[in-house]
Amino acid sequence: xxxxxxxxxxxxxxxxxxxxxxxxxxxxxxxxxxxxxxxxxxxxxxxxxxxxxxxxxxxxxxxxxxxxxxxxxxxxxxxxxxxxxxxxxxxxxxxxxxxxxxxxxxxxxxxxxxxxxxxxxxxxxxxxxxxxxxxxxxxxxxxxxxxxxxxxxxxxxxxxxxxxxxxxxxxxxxxxxxxxxxxxxxxxxxxxxxxxxxxxxxxxxxxxxxxxxxxxxxxxxxxxxxxxxxxxxxxxxxxxxxxxxxxxxxxxxxxxxxxxxxxxxxxxxxxxxxxxxxxxxxxxxxxxxxxxxxxxxxxxxxxxxxxxxxxxxxxxxxxxxxxxxxxxxxxxxxxxxxxxxxxxxxxxxxxxxxxxxxxxx
Amino acid sequence: xxxxxxxxxxxxxxxxxxxxxxxxxxxxxxxxxxxxxxxxxxxxxxxxxxxxxxxxxxxxxxxxxxxxxxxxxxxxxxxxxxxxxxxxxxxxxxxxxxxxxxxxxxxxxxxxxxxxxxxxxxxxxxxxxxxxxxxxxxxxxxxxxxxxxxxxxxxxxxxxxxxxxxxxxxxxxxxxxxxxxxxxxxxxxxxxxxxxxxxxxxxxxxxxxxxxxxxxxxxxxxxxxxxxxxxxxxxxxxxxxxxxxxxxxxxxxxxxxxxxxxxxxxxxxxxxxxxxxxxxxxxxxxxxxxxxxxxxxxxxxxxxxxxxxxxxxxxxxxxxxxxxxxxxxxxxxxxxxxxxxxxxxxxxxxxxxxxxxxxxxxxxx
Numbered sequence: 001x002x003x004x005x006x007x008x009x010x011x012x013x014x015x016x017x018x019x020x021x022x023x024x025x026x027x028x029x030x031x032x033x034x035x036x037x038x039x040x041x042x043x044x045x046x047x048x049x050x051x052x053x054x055x056x057x058x059x060x061x062x063x064x065x066x067x068x069x070x071x072x073x074x075x076x077x078x079x080x081x082x083x084x085x086x087x088x089x090x091x092x093x094x095x096x097x098x099x100x101x102x103x104x105x106x107x108x109x110x111x112x113x114x115x116x117x118x119x120x121x122x123x124x125x126x127x128x129x130x131x132x133x134x135x136x137x138x139x140x141x142x143x144x145x146x147x148x149x150x151x152x153x154x155x156x157x158x159x160x161x162x163x164x165x166x167x168x169x170x171x172x173x174x175x176x177x178x179x180x181x182x183x184x185x186x187x188x189x190x191x192x193x194x195x196x197x198x199x200x201x202x203x204x205x206x207x208x209x210x211x212x213x214x215x216x217x218x219x220x221x222x223x224x225x226x227x228x229x230x231x232x233x234x235x236x237x238x239x240x241x242x243x244x245x246x247x248x249x250x251x252x253x254x255x256x257x258x259x260x261x262x263x264x265x266x267x268x269x270x271x272x273x274x275x276x277x278x279x280x281x282x283x284x285x286x287x288x289x290x291x292x293x294x295x296x297x298x299x300x301x302x303x304x305x306x307x308x309x310x311x312x313x314x315x316x317x318x319x320x321x322x323x324x325x326x327x328x329x330x331x332x333x334x335x336x337x338x339x340x341x342x343x344x345x346x347x348x349x350x351x352x353x354x355x356x357x358x359x360x361x
Numbered sequence: 362x363x364x365x366x367x368x369x370x371x372x373x374x375x376x377x378x379x380x381x382x383x384x385x386x387x388x389x390x391x392x393x394x395x396x397x398x399x400x401x402x403x404x405x406x407x408x409x410x411x412x413x414x415x416x417x418x419x420x421x422x423x424x425x426x427x428x429x430x431x432x433x434x435x436x437x438x439x440x441x442x443x444x445x446x447x448x449x450x451x452x453x454x455x456x457x458x459x460x461x462x463x464x465x466x467x468x469x470x471x472x473x474x475x476x477x478x479x480x481x482x483x484x485x486x487x488x489x490x491x492x493x494x495x496x497x498x499x500x501x502x503x504x505x506x507x508x509x510x511x512x513x514x515x516x517x518x519x520x521x522x523x524x525x526x527x528x529x530x531x532x533x534x535x536x537x538x539x540x541x542x543x544x545x546x547x548x549x550x551x552x553x554x555x556x557x558x559x560x561x562x563x564x565x566x567x568x569x570x571x572x573x574x575x576x577x578x579x580x581x582x583x584x585x586x587x588x589x590x591x592x593x594x595x596x597x598x599x600x601x602x603x604x605x606x607x608x609x610x611x612x613x614x615x616x617x618x619x620x621x622x623x624x625x626x627x628x629x630x631x632x633x634x635x636x637x638x639x640x641x642x643x644x645x646x647x648x649x650x651x652x653x654x655x656x657x658x659x660x661x662x663x664x665x666x667x668x669x670x671x672x673x674x675x676x677x678x679x680x681x682x683x684x685x686x687x688x689x690x691x692x693x694x695x696x697x698x699x700x701x702x703x704x705x706x707x708x709x710x711x712x713x714x715x716x717x718x719x720x721x722x723x724x725x726x
Contacts, residue, residue, distance in 0.1 A: 341637075
């Protein structure tokens with residue numbers, strides 16, 4: 001989806017159309033940008049940027065608090081459209097997905113025709129625009145979908161892959177971040193995919209380890225990862241990057257409470273109870289530490305989770321450290337480990353130590 | 362100790378000892394057998410401290426005495442020999458010299474005093490049970506004995522004498538097997554828990570028509586001919602098993618045992634590895650077994666059966682079902698069902714003298 005959060009607001013509130021819109025913390029606060037409209041991006045506003053900085057870059061921007069429930073409802077409607085085209089839909093995020101149309105080509109004539117129809121239905125039913133990349137694999141499809149945003153459709157046929165990728169910066173390839181980008185530039189003087197393609201596989205592996213081999217294939221547009229449909233949620237977390245680093249213990253505690261409250265609410269909404277709890281702390285120098293523990297009983301109660309989070313906090317150095325990010329998460333959800341058939345117990349023979357293990361279910 | 366003995370007779374007594382000998386014990390002497398020559402017999406004993414087995418064979422004794430020797434090695438040597446007779450002689454520092462024909466071995470042993478003294482069970486209270494019947498009873502319940510050590514009171518089978526019969530019961534919390542055999546000498550008494558390992562060894566014992574059973578304060582003795590197995594009584598309270606067996610299962614199904622067993626075998630090929638379950642579905646005149654595994658695929662097979670009533674489907678562990686089918690042994694089997702969350706009771710169809718039933722809890726699919 002294109003600028004999904006901002007697009008939802010702009011569709012429903014005509015006064016916002018054509019204006020730079022920033023979703024996130026207030027301009028005068030320490031929050032960060034969750035999403036920005038294209039109008040705001042033109043001023044250099046980016047997601048994850050402190051709201052205050054966004055306000056300096058774009059003083060006319062309208063700042064709106066995020067309304068995640070609203071986005072989720074819209075997201076469901078978008079995914080309903082996807083489901084009309086194929087059962088092989090792999091959600092990547094609230095507004096992004098891979099669709100495997102291999103088995104559906106007879107129905108739609110071609111993947112390109114299907115993509116056009118998806119764009120038409122989303123636009124007609126939701127009044128939102130979507131950008132689609134059509135390609136033989138996930139790697140190229142993803143790059144293609146970003147190629148002509150917003151409201152674009154990019155088709156890369158197998159014989160076009162090499163030419164399509166060649167001029168792109170190495171950053172366009174999945175898994176290449178600032179660190180890899182820098183290493184490729186310093187070691188091989190390479191900045192584009194075309195240049196990357198000239199490097200031996202062995203040399204890449206030497207420089208980047210196993211990822212070198214993957215990157216060698218990506219540079220050639222080779223990717224055989226399947227579209228994975230059902231991914232069981234394994235963890236649920238909330239984190240927050242602060243506009244300016246925090247170090248006051250009281251402030252840390254109240255931030256953790258807010259994050260825990262969000263996690264607890266999300267768990268309750270999904271009817272999940274986690275037995276694993278983790279705490280993530282990133283210091284101002286970007287070093288990150290995590291600590292985790294196991295609850296006696298799987299839970300989704302805010303106070304129960306908070307007690308665990310606060311005990312984890314005591315295992316982390318905070319004194320005199322400036323903290324950039326805090327995160328709270330849960331994992332190992334109840335019921336997941338016993339997915340599949342469950343042996344029932346003879347009722348009168350339940351172990352006394354763990355009463356009513358299966359009888360009550 | 363110095364003696365001459367018949368090789369095959371000795372071998373016959375050494376073999377059953379191996380099951381009792383502890384293989385991975387940290388106490389070296391427990392991997393040994395105690396040999397003692399006295400009164401024209403070579404006595405052999407093995408123990409793991411919970412279960413012990415003793416026996417003897419006739420021998421021409423030159424000099425009485427005793428020694429402890431490595432059980433496995435002694436068996437391997439005696440088995441490998443070709444002569445009819447074997448000469449055994451204890452030399453200095455507990456070395457055992459084994460000579461047969463032109464073969465000569467000398468193996469290092471341990472002092473006989475290092476061998477644990479074996480418990481004795483007074484010969485007051487005796488009950489004789491036909492060996493075949495007794496072994497048959499064990500075979501009918503052994504598979505239901507729990508191997509989970511945390512529930513030690515289920516790590517054995519309950520032997521319960523009743524007036525005119527003997528009952529044996531085992532359960533692991535998922536299923537329960539009960540067998541009752543008529544016995545005119547039996548009189549009602551307390552149930553005794555026989556530990557798993559003793560049951561296992563008892564199943565192998567042969568040598569006489571009758572098993573002589575005696576009960577001591579802490580130990581049980583089972584004598585079969587010249588062999589005597591002594592085990593510690595498993596402590597703990599066995600569950601009130603009669604309460605476990607449902608009286609409400611009014612849906613009755615009968616089918617051919619062998620055919621059902623074959624179908625279970627085939628269908629369970631697709632039941633998965635981790636939580637094995639097959640679907641057991643009955644409706645008028647038919648039984649349908651099926652298995653589905655997200656990684657593998659599906660299997661379905663129908664079987665004729667006598668059943669009249671509402672359609673009912675329950676999940677069941679195919680191994681549990683199969684173990685019952687093997688143990689029950691009759692041509693036809695009967696299942697008593699209630700619903701998909703309640704126990705399924707398997708019983709033989711032919712009117713045997715003994716009562717036998719196997720309660721199996723279903724799996725939630």
